[in-house]
Amino acid sequence: MAIVHVQGLSRSFRVSEKDPGLAGTLRHFLRRKVRTVEAVRDLDFTIEPGEMVGFLGPNGAGKTTTLKMLSGLLHPSGGRVEVAGHVPAHRQAAFLRRITLVMGQKQQLIWDLPPLDSLRVNAAVYGLDDLEAARRIAELAEMLELGEELHRPVRKLSLGQRMKAELMAALLHRPEVLFLDEPTLGLDVNAQAAMRRFLADYNRRHGATVLLTSHYMADITALCPRVLLIHAGSLFHDGSLEQLTQRLAPRREVRLELADPMPGSAFSGYGEVESCSGRDVRLLVDRDRLTTVVGRLLADLPVLDLEVRDPPIEDIIGRLFRQGNTDQP
Amino acid sequence: MSQPLPSQPRLQRRFGRHRGFPAIASALRIARALFVSQYALMLEFRAEILLWALSGLMPLLMFSLWSGAPAGAAAGISPQAFARYFLAAFVVRQFTVVWVVYAFEEDNLLGRLSPLLLQPLPLVWRYAAAHLAEQATRLPFVVGMVALFFWAVPEAAWIPSPTRLLLALLAAHLGFWLNFLLQHAITMLCFWSERASALERFLFMPYLFLSGLLAPLDLYPEAVRRFALLTPFPSMLYLPAQLASGGPIDAVAGFRTVAVWLALLIPLNLVLWRAGVRRYAAMGG
Numbered sequence: 060m061a062i063v064h065v066q067g068l069s070r071s072f073r074v075s076e077k078d079p080g081l082a083g084t085l086r087h088f089l090r091r092k093v094r095t096v097e098a099v100r101d102l103d104f105t106i107e108p109g110e111m112v113g114f115l116g117p118n119g120a121g122k123t124t125t126l127k128m129l130s131g132l133l134h135p136s137g138g139r140v141e142v143a144g145h146v147p148a149h150r151q152a153a154f155l156r157r158i159t160l161v162m163g164q165k166q167q168l169i170w171d172l173p174p175l176d177s178l179r180v181n182a183a184v185y186g187l188d189d190l191e192a193a194r195r196i197a198e199l200a201e202m203l204e205l206g207e208e209l210h211r212p213v214r215k216l217s218l219g220q221r222m223k224a225e226l227m228a229a230l231l232h233r234p235e236v237l238f239l240d241e242p243t244l245g246l247d248v249n250a251q252a253a254m255r256r257f258l259a260d261y262n263r264r265h266g267a268t269v270l271l272t273s274h275y276m277a278d279i280t281a282l283c284p285r286v287l288l289i290h291a292g293s294l295f296h297d298g299s300l301e302q303l304t305q306r307l308a309p310r311r312e313v314r315l316e317l318a319d320p321m322p323g324s325a326f327s328g329y330g331e332v333e334s335c336s337g338r339d340v341r342l343l344v345d346r347d348r349l350t351t352v353v354g355r356l357l358a359d360l361p362v363l364d365l366e367v368r369d370p371p372i373e374d375i376i377g378r379l380f381r382q383g384n385t386d387q388p
Numbered sequence: 389m390s391q392p393l394p395s396q397p398r399l400q401r402r403f404g405r406h407r408g409f410p411a412i413a414s415a416l417r418i419a420r421a422l423f424v425s426q427y428a429l430m431l432e433f434r435a436e437i438l439l440w441a442l443s444g445l446m447p448l449l450m451f452s453l454w455s456g457a458p459a460g461a462a463a464g465i466s467p468q469a470f471a472r473y474f475l476a477a478f479v480v481r482q483f484t485v486v487w488v489v490y491a492f493e494e495d496n497l498l499g500r501l502s503p504l505l506l507q508p509l510p511l512v513w514r515y516a517a518a519h520l521a522e523q524a525t526r527l528p529f530v531v532g533m534v535a536l537f538f539w540a541v542p543e544a545a546w547i548p549s550p551t552r553l554l555l556a557l558l559a560a561h562l563g564f565w566l567n568f569l570l571q572h573a574i575t576m577l578c579f580w581s582e583r584a585s586a587l588e589r590f591l592f593m594p595y596l597f598l599s600g601l602l603a604p605l606d607l608y609p610e611a612v613r614r615f616a617l618l619t620p621f622p623s624m625l626y627l628p629a630q631l632a633s634g635g636p637i638d639a640v641a642g643f644r645t646v647a648v649w650l651a652l653l654i655p656l657n658l659v660l661w662r663a664g665v666r667r668y669a670a671m672g673g
Contacts, residue, residue: 129649132502134669148669160506167503169425171432176425183421186414186519229503 061213062104062236062268063129065325067138070124070292071095096320098124100292101138106270108235111262113283113300114272117380121292122272123162126238129270130160143236149207156185163244166221167228169214172225175209185232192231199227202257211324219250230261243278255281265360267316276373290380300372310343312368313353318361329356338363415436422514434525441529444485446479448537450602467602471544472633474606475537476556480628481601482530483523484564488515489575489588496578505668510661512572519568526567548632556632562646563624569653570620576602576657579664594619598625604635618648 073095078089086092106112113141116122127133128140131147131154140147145154162369168177174194182192200209203223208216216224222240222242230237239258243251259282262269273279279286279300286303288296295302313330316338323335344352349367356362369375422640430437451474455467465473492515504511538545548556576590577584596602598621605613605626616622623646630637 071443073660097582127502130506132669133423136667150505150665156507158506160503165503169429172428176428180418180421180425181507183414183418184507255533320530 060108062108062143063095063104063106063270064141065125065129065138066140067105067373068099068125068128068135068140069097069098070121070128070133071097071136073135092134092356093130097292099128099135099289101290102289102294104287104294106268109262109266110270110285111258111269111283113279113286114270114289115279115286115376116272116289120289122289123240124362125289126160126240126270126272129238130158130238130268131140131155132160142371147161156232157234158236158238159229160238161226161229161240163222163241166213166225168224170213173210173212174205174216175230177213178209181228181231187232195231195233196227199230202260203227204253206351216360219253221244222250222254226254226257235267237267237269237271239269239273241272243273243275252276258282276371276376280355280372288376295379299302304369304372304375305346307379308370310345311349311351312370313342313344314344314364314366314368315340315356315360318362321360325360410643418509419517422517426514427524428540430521430525434602436527437522438529440485441482441526441533444478444481446601447474447481450474450477454603465606468544469633469635470604471541472546472597473629473635474628475534475544476632477601477625478537479530479534480556480560480563480625480632482526483560484567484624484628485522486519486564486567486571486578488519488568489578489585491518492575493578493585501668504667507547512657515572516568521565523564523660537640546634548634549632552631552634559623559628559631559639559642559646562584562643562650566620566646566649566653567624569650569657573653573657573660576660576664579667595621595624599624604630604644606636617645620653623649635655648655 063173073093075087076094077083102121104126110243114122114125123362124133128135129142131150134148143154143157145151145157147154147158163232168174178192178196182189182196187195196209200206203226205220205223205227208220208224213221213224226242242258243254247256255278258269258271261267262282269282271278271283284299286296286298286300288303296306310330312333317340318338320337321335321340323332323340326332326335326340326342330342330348333341333343335341342352353365354365358364445551451471454470454474481489490512495504501511504514570591571588574584574588577587598605598616598619600622605616616626623642627637627639627646629635629643631639631642
């Protein structure tokens with residue numbers, strides 16, 4: 060049975076708009092111009108217990124709004140949400156004990172005190188006995204490779220250490236459902252990798268369900284077998300990254316290294332020539348013709364090396380967002 | 389590089405131990421954890437708190453103004469009684485200062501509310517713990533100020549009777565809660581307006597005039613005094629100050645007024661909190 064159940068979820072906001080300058084200010088004062096923005100439109104999806112799902116979309120697509128509705132911080136304008144058997148908007152204590160929401164740009168740790176002080180408060184709030192709290196802190200500290208940092212004021216920690224400590228605070232009560240909104244934002248490559256290792260490990264150990272948004276595609280590719288892609292508030296894709304790639308990039312890239320240089324026109328019968336410089340050639344070939352084309356290339360041309368690859372997922376999704384081409388096929 | 393882990397016994401020492409009835413033990417554990425963390429935080433800002441404590445010198449300034457005025461003698465208040473009243477008012481003021489609206493407003497504007505609202509603990513307890521911790525931090529300064537005052541004005545030195553002292557402590561603490569709940573009710577308006585502290589500043593005027601901060605209410609015209617005693621403001625200063633300084637006071641009527649206002653403010657705060665959280669969730673979190 061699904062642990063996250065979303066049906067027809069919508070959320071709109073009324074925002075006032077003001078033109079710049081004195082005239083705009085006076086007009087704004089006398090008669091407010093208000094328009095309704097649909098942040099999330101008719102979203103449907105379910106997530107099974109223990110799944111790790113990537114939540115993708117450009118800025119302003121409605122990802123954070125959706126996570127806030129799933130965690131009960133925001134009431135939906137329409138539709139139904141159920142998380143761990145609860146309606147999030149009711150904010151029952153039993154529900155709050157089963158979830159967590161980590162927002163990369165917001166913190167719950169007390170800035171001027173060591174993380175252990177905040178953890179101590181959280182342990183008390185979530186009713187953990189002393190032994191259990193100490194055990195969980197030790198476990199999380201080990202997984203996140205935190206030690207003496209827990210005794211240093213939060214303000215003295217690096218961004219990566221602070222984010223790890225934030226995760227400790229958010230996971231101390233061992234929630235079943237994790238909503239993670241850009242948890243690796245601003246971290247360096249090593250810290251991002253450590254965070255990914257931790258999340259995968261946590262999911263394995265505790266069977267937690269994870270819904271993760273990230274601008275770093277490496278987070279999604281490393282952690283999430285399934286992705287939800289939303290654009291302009293609507294769900295565009297629900298499936299694996301491979302399926303998304305096939306859907307958005309129906310052609311694959313064939314890279315050739317030739318024994319002798321050849322003109323680009325020599326490849327027009329095989330596919331679209333993406334680039335041709337000397338002995339290196341890049342072709343785009345329809346997926347359904349790929350096997351045939353590769354066989355012909357090897358048979359017809361002096362090929363030293365051949366590589367078939369998908370275009371980078373960042374490029375594919377980036378192109379989609381730039382084009383705004385989200386019509387359902 | 390892997391860092392040395394805090395040892396489990398060390399963590400257990402920091403987390404302490406608890407026995408007793410589960411619900412009470414849990415509530416006490418939360419209260420203790422909140423207080424200890426907030427006290428640690430306040431000690432980080434002890435210099436700032438010293439300045440805040442010194443900024444509450446107004447009752448002592450009022451004493452210097454009133455000590456030579458004939459109005460006190462006309463009302464039958466001796467210079468010694470004036471001195472004791474204003475010293476008591478200074479002490480009471482130190483332990484009834486409330487700033488929840490400013491803390492909440494800042495948390496709201498800086499986006500710190502969301503993570504806290506996701507915890508199964510109403511925010512009010514965090515702010516209350518912060519206030520109580522701040523009072524504990526002020527305590528040594530206040531003791532020092534009282535000693536200094538007794539040294540400077542030895543004829544005003546006195547020790548209240550145990551009954552009066554206990555009643556004064558109780559009244560001061562209830563006065564704090566009354567002030568806290570009144571300001572917390574205004575704080576809840578932050579869910580509707582980002583600048584609810586403006587209303588709090590507006591309330592400072594009646595507080596200044598009606599609490600007894602400027603002068604003992606006995607010096608006010610009878611009609612004004614009677615009106616003042618119906619408001620919550622004298623309970624925040626005049627009642628505990630009079631009890632501590634040994635001045636004439638109808639303690640029963642005073643505590644009755646406190647009880648009435650608490651009975652009004654507690655449900656009002658609950659209603660405003662629930663409506664405020666609904667509003668927060670409706671407007672965008």
